[in-house]
Amino acid sequence: MLVDENWYRLFHPKVVSLVTTLNKEGKINAGTFAWLTPLSDSPPILLLAAWYESHTFKNISETKEFVVNITPKQLKKEVQICAKTFPEGVNELEEAGLSWFPSKTVKPPRVKECMAWVECVAREVVKKEEEYSFIIADVKCVEVKEECYRNFMPKKEVLLHLGGKDYSSIKV
Numbered sequence: 001m002l003v004d005e006n007w008y009r010l011f012h013p014k015v016v017s018l019v020t021t022l023n024k025e026g027k028i029n030a031g032t033f034a035w036l037t038p039l040s041d042s043p044p045i046l047l048l049a050a051w052y053e054s055h056t057f058k059n060i061s062e063t064k065e066f067v068v069n070i071t072p073k074q075l076k077k078e079v080q081i082c083a084k085t086f087p088e089g090v091n092e093l094e095e096a097g098l099s100w101f102p103s104k105t106v107k108p109p110r111v112k113e114c115m116a117w118v119e120c121v122a123r124e125v126v127k128k129e130e131e132y133s134f135i136i137a138d139v140k141c142v143e144v145k146e147e148c149y150r151n152f153m154p155k156k157e158v159l160l161h162l163g164g165k166d167y168s169s170i171k172v
């Protein structure tokens, strides 16, 4: 194969997010995700490439709603905890010592310690067994912490993923 296993790093750095969802029983789940991209600015549509065996993918398939919580540099340790595989029904936010509060348009909560919140409702869930999976979602509500952004550019350090165990951060 002419493709190095780290080829995808050419497309990094990427902003790191915690994606919050609820399972069918209403239990909170949080997973770490970096492969997100807007597909359209207007109407606002977002793509999330979530592995089909993740609880996040399962929950979104079943309940449609999720929140993308943009993480500051200071949450690197917590982000790594939320990337671990916990049994179904475990709230990773509790495991990581993070707190949450209600969203405005969807049932999954926002993470309090994050810099911005993007509330989404899935319109298409795609799963190609053993290969890839992704979710296309309508963005219903976007809010940022005033002290963290100027014109949607980070004025506090936002956590970036370079691939593997490598991270960086940026502020403008």
Ligand SMILES: Cc1cc2nc3c(=O)[nH]c(=O)nc-3n(C[C@H](O)[C@H](O)[C@H](O)COP(=O)(O)O)c2cc1C
Pocket (backbone or CB within 6 Å): 016, 029, 030, 031, 032, 033, 034, 035, 036, 049, 050, 051, 053, 054, 055, 056, 057, 079, 080, 082, 083, 084, 085, 086, 092, 161
């Ligand atoms: C920085 C970072 C970024 C990640 N980005 C993604 C991603 O974009 N898509 C994905 O499927 N998994 C990604 N992962 C792996 C998930 O976090 C991991 O599978 C996690 O267990 C998912 O949680 P869940 O099962 O609670 O949904 C990433 C991990 C890290 C540390």
